[in-house]
Amino acid sequence: MTLDEKQAQLVGFWVDQGDEVVAPMAGEKKTSTRYEEATAHGIGHLTRVYGTRPVDPGERAAWLWSEQARLQRETRLGIPALVHEECLTGLAAWQAATYPTPLAWGASFDPALVERVGAAIGSSMRTLGIHQGLAPVLDVVRDPRWGRVDECIAEDPLVVGVIGTAYVRGMQSQGVHATLKHFVGYSASRAGRNHAPVHAGGREIEDVLLPPFEMAVREGGVRSVMNSYTDIDGIPVAADAHYLDDILRERWGFDGVVVSDYFAVDFLRSMHRIAADSSEAAALALTAGIDVELPSPDAYTTLAAQVRQGTLAEELLDRAVGRVLAQKEKLGLLDADFTAAPPTAVDLDSxxxxxxxxxxxxxxxxxxxxxxxxxxxxxxxxxxxxxxxxxxxxxxxxxxxxxxxxxxxxxxxxxxxxxxxxxxxxxxxxxxxxxxxxxxxxxxxxxxxxxxxxxxxxxxxxxxxxxxxxxxxxxxxxxxxxxxxxxxxxxxxxxxxxxxxxxxxxxxxxxxxxxxxxxxxxxxxxxxxxxxxxxxxxxxxxxxxxxxxxxxxxxxxxxxxxxxxxxxxxxxxxxxxxxxxxxxxxxxxxxxxxxxxxxxxxxxxYLHPVLGGRTDITSVDPTPVRPFGFGLGYTSFTRTAIEADATVVAGASFRVAVEVNNVGGRDGVDVVQLYAHDEVASVVRPVAQLIGFERIGLAAGESRRVTFDVPTERLAFTGRDGVRRVEPGRIRLWVGEACDHEEAVTTIEIVTAP
Incomplete structure (x- = not known):
């Protein structure tokens, strides 16, 4: 591959971008490059082919198939473009089904249903020739004043991780790659302001903000990750190899593609001001681990020239191109036949x-x-x-x-x-x-x-x-x-x-x-x-x-x-x-x-320590009006006879069982919630932490024994030495109607291996 061909694979192009502001700063970041020039050596991504304007899906599919065939025919390497779209509440396209927002996914506490939803959305996308979806959002809610709360799943990292990973599995089961965003820290901005700096401590990042992403990488096998716009303690994530390389790739083993959030690379110059120009911004982002610049070429158009000038190592370019080509191969793009007829009648809201x-x-x-x-x-x-x-x-x-x-x-x-x-x-x-x-x-x-x-x-x-x-x-x-x-x-x-x-x-x-x-x-x-x-x-x-x-x-x-x-x-x-x-x-x-x-x-x-709740030493009462996990029904449930293993070795799993009874006069559904509290730890721990949940339906008068198998890793935290581990000690366990209700209580002792 020539340098120009390599560079072309690392950028997207927003073919249909008009005057609408449908992305941050889009009104100020119009792409000046002509499409024909941008695709002369191929192109990495086509941005929002269906999701920028109201276009007929069938007519747009015909254009896309012909354009992909043109790229195969008229560029030297013949590599088709990867097509990405927004899919947070369903495929964001005209005539496509609109699902509840992710905060509603969290309210359902039903990962199996969310997985089915992800599969349905992925199926529609694959039919239309879309390869990558920009979802799910795995930001843990930290401040409801933040405008993007409705895009998030919950304030609890376990719920975010389990449900977000279910969405990933569902979408990727259809041959469409999901994209985790926004990695990482975006929702922890000061005063809940968009793009504002994040001054979260390392322990909050490691124990609250990172775990959902880790779950989706390790257990969900997600194929793409998108960076956060924010800076953490003065370092923009788009230029921070600690998160994009050390943690994401080296620690977790992620081998997919990191794409920039829209305009995030050039924001290193225009907003964060840690780069003097677009060339420097591009070098910072590529070196840190951002493989593809989206939505259109702004800064990465300088990469080939920088290599020629000797100011950027070609190995960095090759590293990113290798990842992009591997993704396209996994998606079947390198062998795709676009001479076949595209879909004509597509029901996106069946x-x-x-x-x-x-x-x-x-x-x-x-x-x-x-x-x-x-x-x-x-x-x-x-x-x-x-x-x-x-x-x-x-x-x-x-x-x-x-x-x-x-x-x-x-x-x-x-x-x-x-x-x-x-x-x-x-x-x-x-x-x-x-x-x-x-x-x-x-x-x-x-x-x-x-x-x-x-x-x-x-x-x-x-x-x-x-x-x-x-x-x-x-x-x-x-x-x-x-x-x-x-x-x-x-x-x-x-x-x-x-x-x-x-x-x-x-x-x-x-x-x-x-x-x-x-x-x-x-x-x-x-x-x-x-x-x-x-x-x-x-x-x-x-x-x-x-x-x-x-x-x-x-x-x-x-x-x-x-x-x-x-x-x-x-x-x-x-x-x-x-x-x-x-x-x-x-x-x-x-x-x-x-x-x-x-x-x-x-x-x-709700994941606050004792001194983060209501106490006698301050006149301020932060207690919520209704707590995390709360919800009524038309019937009543009791939770009794809780049992747990007496001890568990750190690193192993333990069993907790509880009797759930529908004591009302109607059939109903309970969300059984298992919480834990580390009674004495080496660092301050939250008064309650969700470690398991399950939706069950019970007929009036029916009882059921619900069993949780809990990996002790869910109780891991970052110690004083900066290492995340499971610490020995006594753990208080309870099941109740919400995080603050200890209806059925027991304890377990975590011990070290002999």
Whole structure:
């Protein structure tokens, strides 16, 4: 290969890039190189062939097949391009199914279902000639003020790792390579601001932020990784060989391809300012371990010249090219026949897609409180008012990286191309004999209160009000959550709280639905709860999830009769919600993130040490209103008779078993959660750490013995010497309704090998 041919394999080209800002800084980073010039020696990637504009999938496939054949025919080496697309909530293309956002994956606690979703998305992509998907996001949520929280799975690294790895397995089972992002530290930025510096300690990085990526590499066999935009302690990750080479490749054995996040290489010059020009930025990134520059050639176009000048070792170029060619070989691109006819009729939103999307949406909805009003009893004379900015909105169902919100926002005259029933429409379909009225009340953002009076009148004339509030996903100031839409408050956007309180004051029972991309402070809408009877004082005083037990102190003001949390539930989210409200589906979602008390309590994680929770030595109470793992159903469960091995050798696995009983009058689903606490350790440890979970369905009155086989590595942490290991000592174990509820408790002793 010539130097120019090698360089060409290390860049992408955004063929269809227009004036829409669909990526960070894209408006300022227009590609000046003509496509014909950029592909004269071949090309590494084609960027978002289907996902930049609303194009007919069949027509676009015909263009892509012909273009791949041209690259084979007209370039000396005849190497086709690798095609990548966004696929965070489904393939981000026109007419493609839109699934719930990743935060909803976490709320489902169902890796097997997420694996099926990944496979379905991968199948659509492979049919269209797409080879690589830019998902999943394995950033662990550290601060809900961050705009990209809805792209994340959870605040717990085990949940992120298990569910993210399941998505990887599903997608790659279809011959499409998944891409882990954003490696690493992106979500730990100061004050939850996009691209802001990260000053996380080495132990937080090793024990919280890195494990999900390690799991997806070692256990999921992921084939691609994307760097984080951020800098960690002053070193941009895009130029840090410690993460991209020492940890990712040498320690974990990753042998795939590292691609840059969009424009990240040139950001070394323009934003981080550790490079004087694009040549220096390219040399820094390539040396650190970034193999491919995406989305288009900006800095890596200087690589061949640098080698010719003797300022860059050709071995670095060869190293990256070898990885890219190996990836293309694994994908079958080097032997692909593009003279065959491309697909013409492609159903990207088949009934199978929609059934999966609805199943995941149903499993992800979290019931936060319920005074008995739910499930709704069928009553043909019932009058239901459906109110709120998200009650009759299709955009409110989907996250930032959905095609509708990410791309079609720039094409308002183009239809979505898929069926997107709203909550209003779904409730009318679910309750055909009821009288269902509607009022918007207010917008998702802004201070216009002119519609509240009409909403109040509509509620007063009804027997029940379903009030749907929350977010509108977008980018860089367009919307209330999403990439670049960071906040300094966790109050509901705009005047939505005023709307809810006005409806509640009418005396009409209210079912509040928060349809959001981040958890908001909803303490004003939820009843207070007593400390769980099984909580240990040594773990800090925290709110109990135990059946949302209400304390003796009555709330100061009226509150909704029931509150539900749903995280952008996708195209089938509204029918899923309607089925849950009427009781055709039992609520089974659990909070993948703590429900915050206020923005002032952030950053907060349930993985806090004793002094990170509520104590007597500070007046600030960071305790969440509802904790990680919390979620109610229409039935009740107990967890009893826990048993564990007495001892386990460090490095081995141990067994924990618990009896789970459905003691209510309905069938239901429980998410059995196993937590641990290292009672005395050489460094400060969290008061609770999830080490196992499993969804189980039980009929009314049914009991089941649930057994966990737990590798002791899940209790590993970084010691004072900087080495991550499993330390001997006594571990407290419990199963409960959430992280803070010790319902069934036992202990185990970790010992060293004889």
């Amino acid at each position: 009934p199978a897609h929609r059934a999966l999307a609805r199943e995941l949406a149903e499993e992800s909805i979290v019931l936060l409180s319920n005074d008995g009003i739910l499930p709704l009893v069928a009553d043909p004379t019932r009058r239901i008012a459906v109110i709120g900015p998200n009650a009759d909105s299709t955009e409110a169902l989907m996250g930032c990286y959905s095609f509708v919100n990410h791309v079609l926002a720039h094409h308002p005259s183009t239809p979505a191309g898929i069926a997107l029933p709203t909550v209003l429409e779904a409730l009318r379909a679910e309750l055909p004999d009821a009288t269902v009225t509607h009022a918007v009340g207010c917008a998702a953002e802004g201070d216009d209160r002119s519609g509240i009076a009409d909403a109040v009148a509509t509620a007063r004339a009804a027997d029940l009000a379903v009030v749907v509030v929350g977010d509108r996903a977008g980018l860089f100031g367009r919307g209330t959550v999403g990439e670049g839409n960071d906040v300094d408050t966790l109050d509901l956007p705009g005047v939505q709280r005023e709307l809810v309180e006005a409806i509640v004051e009418t005396g009409t029972p209210v079912v509040l639905v928060a349809m959001t991309g981040r958890p908001y402070a909803l303490d004003w809408a939820l009843p207070p709860r007593a400390t769980p009877g099984g909580a240990s004082a040594g773990l800090g005083a925290v709110n109990s999830p135990a059946a949302a037990r209400v304390s003796e102190e009555a709330p100061a003001a009226r509150q909704p009769a029931a509150v539900l949390q749903t995280f952008f539930p996708g195209e089938e989210g509204a029918p899923a919600l309607a089925r849950l409200l009427t009781g055709r589906v039992d609520p089974s979602g659990r909070l993948p993130v703590s429900l915050p008390r206020s923005a002032g309590a952030q950053p907060y994680s």
